[in-house]
Amino acid sequence: xxxxxxxxxxxxxxxxxxxxxxxxxxxxxxxxxxxxxxxxxxxxxxxxxxxxxxxxxxxxxxxxxxxxxxxxxxxxxxxxxxxxxxxxxxxxxxxxxxxxxxxxxxxxxxxxxxx
Amino acid sequence: xxxxxxxxxxxxxxxxxxxxxxxxxxxxxxxxxxxxxxxxxxxxxxxxxxxxxxxxxxxxxxxxxxxxxxxxxxxxxxxxxxxxxxxxxxxxxxxxxxxxxxxxxxxxxx
Numbered sequence: 001x002x003x004x005x006x007x008x009x010x011x012x013x014x015x016x017x018x019x020x021x022x023x024x025x026x027x028x029x030x031x032x033x034x035x036x037x038x039x040x041x042x043x044x045x046x047x048x049x050x051x052x053x054x055x056x057x058x059x060x061x062x063x064x065x066x067x068x069x070x071x072x073x074x075x076x077x078x079x080x081x082x083x084x085x086x087x088x089x090x091x092x093x094x095x096x097x098x099x100x101x102x103x104x105x106x107x108x109x110x111x112x113x114x115x
Numbered sequence: 116x117x118x119x120x121x122x123x124x125x126x127x128x129x130x131x132x133x134x135x136x137x138x139x140x141x142x143x144x145x146x147x148x149x150x151x152x153x154x155x156x157x158x159x160x161x162x163x164x165x166x167x168x169x170x171x172x173x174x175x176x177x178x179x180x181x182x183x184x185x186x187x188x189x190x191x192x193x194x195x196x197x198x199x200x201x202x203x204x205x206x207x208x209x210x211x212x213x214x215x216x217x218x219x220x221x222x223x224x225x
Contacts, residue, residue, distance in 0.1 A: 033211075041217055042119075042202055042215030042218050055211050103164065109157075
């Protein structure tokens with residue numbers, strides 16, 4: 001296994017609610033990235049955190065926000081949930097920011113359903 | 116234009132067959148290339164990195180053509196356990212993210 005763990009594994013929320021997803025990165029990894037994968041699509045980059053600072057962001061609205069903690073674990077927060085936010089949310093940890101060409105190790109994902 | 120484009124398939128092949136997937140990328144500044152495998156409702160897992168000189172890992176061979184900006188994956192002697200979605204992944208040295216293709220679905224039939 002990758003050593004990257006996410007919680008919860010499944011979640012059902014109502015439109016307009018807020019959700020927090022959590023990720024524990026692999027030991028020694030200081031970079032965490034979050035991706036959203038809709039059904040039948042490849043993962044889409046949300047943002048990356050490197051040493052507790054945001055280090056790049058994809059084309060997602062501000063209601064998607066994140067944090068990285070001193071132990072390099074991370075949270076993804078989504079406010080004002082919309083039906084289209086239903087997806088598999090993947091956390092990936094790496095030794096360095098992915099722009100440096102390092103491989104990423106993914107957690108098992110959180111499957112979010114918004115009703 | 117998408118950063119990474121793949122034929123979504125599906126590819127349905129008999130056991131023992133050889134199958135090839137191709138992928139094109141749009142950013143010539145891209146520096147790193149990978150193939151990931153994703154089983155149904157699971158997370159992507161690294162299959163192999165792709166190097167300019169080409170590389171092989173058992174039955175799997177990956178090739179990179181920088182001039183044409185395409186990446187390929189060849190699977191020889193297909194096994195039932197190879198059935199999965201194969202994701203082409205590219206990043207740019209100037210960016211801090213991976214760009215994924217939509218994935219190519221492979222089903223190996225007994």
